[in-house]
Amino acid sequence: MAGIVVGGAGLAWAGTTRNEPVRDETFTEPEVLTSTDKNLTLTLVAASGSGTVAGRDATTLRYNGGLPGPTLRLRPGDHLGIEVVNHLNDPTNLHTHGLQVSPLGNSDNPFVMINPGARFRYDYQIPDDHPAGTFWYHPHHHGLAADQVFAGLYGAIVIDDPDAPQVSADRVLVISDITLDGAGTVRPATGMQRMAGREGDLVLVNGQANPVLAAQPGTRERWRIVNACVSRYLRLRLAGQELQLLGIDLPLAGQPPPIDELLLAPGNRADLLVTTRTGTSTLQTLSYNRGSAMGMGMGGGMGSQGMGSQGSDPGGSVIELATLAVTGPPAPAVANFSPRQAIPDLQATAITTRRTVTLAMGMSMSSGGPAFTIDGRGFDPNRVDQTVTAGAVEEWTIINTSPMDHPFHLHVWPMQILSIAGGPIDPPTWQNVVNVPARSSTVVRIAFDADTGRTVYHCHILDHEDNGMMGVIDVV
Secondary structure (H helix, E strand, C coil): CCCCCCCECECCHHHCHHHCCCECCECCCCCEEECECCEEEEEEEEEEEEEEECCEEEEEEEECCECCCCEEEECCCCEEEEEEEECCCCCECCEEECCCCCCCCCCCCCCCCECCCCEEEEEEECCCCCCCEEEEEECCCCCCHHHHHHCCCCEEEEECCCCCCCCCEEEEEEEEEECECCCCEECCCCHHHHHHCCCCCEEEECCEECCEEEECCCCEEEEEEEECCCCCCEEEEECCCEEEEEEECEECCECCCEECEEEECCCCEEEEEEECCCEEEEEEEECCCCECCCCCCCCCCCCCCCCCHHHHCCCCCCEEEEEEEECCCCCCCCCCCCCECCCCCHHHCCCCEEEEEEEEEEECCCCCCEEEEECCECCCCCCCCEEECCCCEEEEEEEECCCECEEEEECCCCEEEEEECCEECCCCCEECEEEECCCEEEEEEEECCCCCEEEEEEECCHHHHHCCCEEEEEEC
């Protein structure tokens, strides 16, 4: 892929020198809206608008004129009210990804449709015992989710920890990708890109290309990273700095383990502690091979117009996402981190039901086009695919028969991962998106013990979701 090379941040605007991305700007974050008196109420306008992307003028979709949209900060027990105003040319809606809130009515209801020119009031009640962490919001209208997220509609949600670790900075890094043409407008995806799952030519952190974060040595920072890419897996590394993992999607128990790198599938979030060391380090995403649609009757491989070099070349490119410059005198010491309480472990819990869910790609015998299915069927919003009894604890084996990885997302209810590709997961790990490797399976357990109602589960490669890889679940 042109422009994605070691030391590069991706090429945009059709390669014109005049419009190449502006790199190394000072790191900035989106506007932050914080709850007061246990309430946060806001208006979120979805519209096409002009603004900067990687320091250059571009026209993208935006929430409230920003890319990303505002960061919403709440606490367990808060109420969140969002009036979404649709100034787009197409229908839209809103999904609060990872929040454990009701899927009914005007809460996290994926079946809501907000027509162009219309508005809809969402109301979410955050449970008193809701886990702290980093979440996000984005459109979820079937058939348009990938286009709208890729074009710029996304933002972070933070549920603050009442007993948060002491840090010198609490940063939000929303990572996304996009492709812009010579006029600075979003380039539409090709048919091949939609089949493979599109990856943009330009990879952004909070709408910037390789922004610079400054810190003193010896500081401890909290980095909240959201993978808001439509299809791109992020294999992250920050060499030269001390990293500890607070959790992927949801918190881990005990002392945060040290890590050298971590993999975030599309839709995943990471919560990191970064203890700084003198010097300059680069947050990079390394190459990750997520498979290929070759052999599925879908044409050739997935190069720059499909998966991009991240997917097609496992030994290839490295993308620089941000630079951490650590200089000056040592910072004052911060308090030791208190181990977190144990989180639920369902391995010893009696299982109510075991289910098998099969993700598949192929060709439709009726249309002759690609078929993205779960259990042999494409998405139908009027059909219930799984009916679950409230209070049940279920074990799901998610089988992937295709030659590509699929990140599996279940709305509302988090999943405890038992194994991936036969490898057991220990200690207990809870996520909202779990990867299912190509021609393999992932086993999870789910406690349907809070909310009831009808919602969806799907592949979080949003092009695959839009093409039918989604099902309906009803908890009654």
